[in-house]
Amino acid sequence: MAMVTIIGAGMAGFGAAHKLYNNNLKSVIFERNQHYGGNCASFSYDGGYIFDLGPHLSFTKFERVKELFAKSVNQEFQDIKIKASNYWKGHWIKHPAQCNLHGLPENLLVDLLCDFINEQNKKCDRINNYADWLISSFGKTFAETFPMQYGLKFHTTTADNMSTEWLGPRMYRPKLEEVLHGVISPKTTDVHYINYVRYPTFNGYMSFLNLFIDQTELKLGFEVDTINPKEKRLCLTNGTVVSYDHVISSLPLPELIAKIIDAPKEVINAAQKLSCSSCVVVDIAIDRVDISDAHWIYFYDKDFFFTRLNFPHMLSPNNTPAGTGSIQAEVYYSKKYKPLDRSPNDCIKPVINDLKRCGLIREEDKILYSNAILMPYANVIFDLERADALKIVKGYLDDIGIYYCGRYGEWDYLWSDQSFVSGENAAQKIIESL
Numbered sequence: 001m002a003m004v005t006i007i008g009a010g011m012a013g014f015g016a017a018h019k020l021y022n023n024n025l026k027s028v029i030f031e032r033n034q035h036y037g038g039n040c041a042s043f044s045y046d047g048g049y050i051f052d053l054g055p056h057l058s059f060t061k062f063e064r065v066k067e068l069f070a071k072s073v074n075q076e077f078q079d080i081k082i083k084a085s086n087y088w089k090g091h092w093i094k095h096p097a098q099c100n101l102h103g104l105p106e107n108l109l110v111d112l113l114c115d116f117i118n119e120q121n122k123k124c125d126r127i128n129n130y131a132d133w134l135i136s137s138f139g140k141t142f143a144e145t146f147p148m149q150y151g152l153k154f155h156t157t158t159a160d161n162m163s164t165e166w167l168g169p170r171m172y173r174p175k176l177e178e179v180l181h182g183v184i185s186p187k188t189t190d191v192h193y194i195n196y197v198r199y200p201t202f203n204g205y206m207s208f209l210n211l212f213i214d215q216t217e218l219k220l221g222f223e224v225d226t227i228n229p230k231e232k233r234l235c236l237t238n239g240t241v242v243s244y245d246h247v248i249s250s251l252p253l254p255e256l257i258a259k260i261i262d263a264p265k266e267v268i269n270a271a272q273k274l275s276c277s278s279c280v281v282v283d284i285a286i287d288r289v290d291i292s293d294a295h296w297i298y299f300y301d302k303d304f305f306f307t308r309l310n311f312p313h314m315l316s317p318n319n320t321p322a323g324t325g326s327i328q329a330e331v332y333y334s335k336k337y338k339p340l341d342r343s344p345n346d347c348i349k350p351v352i353n354d355l356k357r358c359g360l361i362r363e364e365d366k367i368l369y370s371n372a373i374l375m376p377y378a379n380v381i382f383d384l385e386r387a388d389a390l391k392i393v394k395g396y397l398d399d400i401g402i403y404y405c406g407r408y409g410e411w412d413y414l415w416s417d418q419s420f421v422s423g424e425n426a427a428q429k430i431i432e433s434l
């Protein structure tokens with residue numbers, strides 16, 4: 001019986017293992033960490049605080065995956081009607097900002113509406129990049145005041161250096177009537193593309209993987225060092241050499257290519273052009289629950305240290321001890337555009353200062369817990385180099401018979417359910433080849 005070797009025990013690795021298991025095929029997963037879950041891992045800390053690696057909520061459109069996740073947690077989950085919010089220069093703005101501008105400075109609103117209307121009346125010019133798309137969708141004033149500012153903090157590069165392939169439903173394009181309603185009235189219809197989310201009742205987001213653990217041979221603490229596709233062998237950093245029939249990788253593509261013996265220079269160069277953000281997540285717990293009524297908040301101001309906040313205690317009452325609340329801040333960097341300039345722990349103080357500055361933490365609040373973790377791979381950056389470089393890398397992997405999957409294996413903006421399905425799809429290709 002063919003044995004399929006999978007690299008990486010995140011959503012994609014388990015998606016691949018699950019598909020193989022359902023087709024009576026054996027798999028082994030090599031995972032370099034001592035824990036599984038990849039970016040969907042959750043951690044329990046002393047004092048009873050549970051934090052995920054960045055905000056993780058399930059809003060999958062795949063009914064099948066939804067059912068699998070529910071089965072994983074024995075139907076013990078929270079379905080939550082979510083509220084997102086925005087913070088800009090002391091104003092709290094309902095999400096999405098473009099439809100909820102009520103109460104912003106008068107001059108700004110006049111400029112913003114004039115620009116929006118002007119763009120509506122223009123014939124759509126060619127869209128060469130994300131900046132063009134923003135201006136044509138919202139007008140120059142809104143684009144430059146809000147999404148371009150936020151985008152620079154989140155993607156770490158400017159909008160004119162980005163493509164638009166990643167957008168999907170992420171940025172709502174309102175009609176003029178919707179913008180006007182939002183300017184006139186504080187009460188508007190909810191138009192955010194996510195309304196309800198699902199989250200495990202116990203042990204954090206990682207619990208959605210419970211079902212799949214026994215469907216594979218999981219080898220934790222085993223790091224793949226090199227891959228020899230000609231001889232179909234993996235070399236692990238502990239010196240073990242493993243032969244494989246088929247291999248599926250969920251490694252970030254630049255790391256995967258660097259591990260392949262005799263990969264051509266052209267492919268190595270292309271892989272090095274793929275950019276990705278890193279995220280320092282700062283986890284904080286305080287002695288109060290009523291911190292925010294929004295589940296997550298976007299911060300636009302350049303001088304605010306963090307980009308986005310979420311509140312894990314609002315997702316499950318078991319994420320913190322009773323009477324305490326938790327806050328998680330995301331701070332983005334990238335090797336290419338905004339190199340990390342401090343240790344993760346040095347991010348804690350500026351995060352707390354800015355939480356006080358916007359009023360979410362009060363002087364009298366007691367900080368019960370704080371920690372910072374670096375996620376080296378956060379979001380794929382859709383800069384203008386990505387598409388061509390990716391074509392070269394994927395073409396090469398297809399030629400040498402290495403299957404790739406997941407957010408960083410596909411080098412795409414995949415949510416966890418999409419990463420799981422991407423793993424399933426990679427396994428399906430192997431099943432069809434047998």
Ligand SMILES: Cc1cc2nc3c(=O)[nH]c(=O)nc-3n(C[C@H](O)[C@H](O)[C@H](O)COP(=O)(O)OP(=O)(O)OC[C@H]3O[C@@H](n4cnc5c(N)ncnc54)[C@H](O)[C@@H]3O)c2cc1C
Nearest residue numbers: 008010011012032038039054056057224378406407415416
């Ligand atoms: C800040 C943030 C917020 C997010 N929020 C959401 C959300 O709300 N909802 C949602 O659905 N999705 C969300 N996502 C997306 C989700 O995290 C990803 O889709 C998913 O975790 C990707 O899984 P993966 O298996 O493809 O990659 P990973 O999770 O990165 O798994 C790859 C695994 O490979 C291992 N590995 C690496 N190198 C080696 C090696 N040499 N040898 C062996 N193992 C190795 C890694 O340790 C890792 O465990 C978010 C992502 C981020 C960054």
